[in-house]
Amino acid sequence: MMKLIGVIFVMLSLVTGIQLDDPDDPSIRTHPFGTPCSTDTKKAWLDIAIVLDVSTTMGAANVKQIGLSLASELSNYAFGTYDQLFTSRVGIITYASQANVIGDFYQWNNFTEISSALVSLKASTNDSSAKGLTNAMKQALKWIGLDEDGDSSSFREPIVILIAASLKDVNVQVLQNQSQNLNVRNLITVNWNPSDANLTKVLNEIAAPSFNVSKSDKTVYADISWALMQANCFCITAQLSVYDKAKKRIQKYADCYLLNQWDGIEPTRTAMEMCDEGYWNVAVTSNAKQIFVEKDDFLGDFGVDSYYTGLHRDENGTWVWFDYDGSTFPLGNFTDWDQGFNASSAGNCTIAHAYAENTPYLWQTSSCYPARTDVMNTVCQSRACDATHMITTNCGGALEKWKTRKENNVKQQKIVHKISE
Numbered sequence: 001m002m003k004l005i006g007v008i009f010v011m012l013s014l015v016t017g018i019q020l021d022d023p024d025d026p027s028i029r030t031h032p033f034g035t036p037c038s039t040d041t042k043k044a045w046l047d048i049a050i051v052l053d054v055s056t057t058m059g060a061a062n063v064k065q066i067g068l069s070l071a072s073e074l075s076n077y078a079f080g081t082y083d084q085l086f087t088s089r090v091g092i093i094t095y096a097s098q099a100n101v102i103g104d105f106y107q108w109n110n111f112t113e114i115s116s117a118l119v120s121l122k123a124s125t126n127d128s129s130a131k132g133l134t135n136a137m138k139q140a141l142k143w144i145g146l147d148e149d150g151d152s153s154s155f156r157e158p159i160v161i162l163i164a165a166s167l168k169d170v171n172v173q174v175l176q177n178q179s180q181n182l183n184v185r186n187l188i189t190v191n192w193n194p195s196d197a198n199l200t201k202v203l204n205e206i207a208a209p210s211f212n213v214s215k216s217d218k219t220v221y222a223d224i225s226w227a228l229m230q231a232n233c234f235c236i237t238a239q240l241s242v243y244d245k246a247k248k249r250i251q252k253y254a255d256c257y258l259l260n261q262w263d264g265i266e267p268t269r270t271a272m273e274m275c276d277e278g279y280w281n282v283a284v285t286s287n288a289k290q291i292f293v294e295k296d297d298f299l300g301d302f303g304v305d306s307y308y309t310g311l312h313r314d315e316n317g318t319w320v321w322f323d324y325d326g327s328t329f330p331l332g333n334f335t336d337w338d339q340g341f342n343a344s345s346a347g348n349c350t351i352a353h354a355y356a357e358n359t360p361y362l363w364q365t366s367s368c369y370p371a372r373t374d375v376m377n378t379v380c381q382s383r384a385c386d387a388t389h390m391i392t393t394n395c396g397g398a399l400e401k402w403k404t405r406k407e408n409n410v411k412q413q414k415i416v417h418k419i420s421e
Ligand SMILES: *[C@@H]1O[C@H](CO)[C@@H](O)[C@H](O)[C@H]1NC(C)=O
Pocket: 109, 110, 112, 113
């Protein structure tokens, strides 16, 4: 696909590594709990497919209100043509018994046009069936899918917003299958008829985790916008995700982790040189990170009982972590020293060690040379891609992994290094 090649060329010429010059740019030193994903909607880069039920169950008043409210929400975003970085695109499909394409991603170039399309949406006056839902989804999947060459259709992160009031005549199995499609990693379901138990069950089940929102929630449009910005924040490797008890949903952070294992290592190489370019040894600056890295990065499943963290002494003997730009900052309030160890113990690096399966990984000071400690594992961190970090900046993992991710949607959990010269 010629257009895509053009975009990638532009992107490659911009790859310089993560810039943290902006003091407002969230980084680990300023956000030890977890790096917040950007909420700068004006810089989002999403392909948003809106699939809207216009059957009589939804009704004219709801369709009108949804159109107006979505237009109001989307007024916070910037839209652009195919290759404009930091812009989003919108496509709209409505359905009752039949699916009806209002406009695809190429139809509209600015908010004025999108807004007028949204506020002009009309409900059917006589069609109570929702049978067209699966055809509408099929169309949306085609938009966000891969072209026949296996290239992704755009550099943008795809998302489908399904707004439904009934499942009348819908082949639910087909819909469930469609939601399993690898490209539908960001399906938002908006339940416009929460009193319909069947609809509620199906929508809750097919949505991406915590992307099921409901009309009964007063913040429904804010919830949709939250999901959009969360979708625009991703890693190619494991991504810090923490259950938010107050909001009752999983919150993703802009922190990506990857286990690096070495088969062997030169005696002169330190643990702080074990990560690939663009990654740094992990800064375990909160309990949430500690738990995530150990449980959700599958360290136990990989048989890892010890790993090097990024905590090391700098030239002045001060304990420091790495930030995403490779700069360092001092050890903060969160520590998890093993018994018999503290910041005064000998050793310039730190290993986190679990004495048995399913027990915590506790910190021990150690030599910085894996060849001496025989600890050949480390967890590496990189900043997620989000609305302020385009895939041009080596975010979320490496740029060249972007296509692979698009193709198989499999998160990379670890890298194994052969002994290198
Ligand atoms: C939006 O795009 C249309 C069609 O390209 C154009 O006529 C119109 O002037 C644009 N509006 C704005 C506000 O840019």
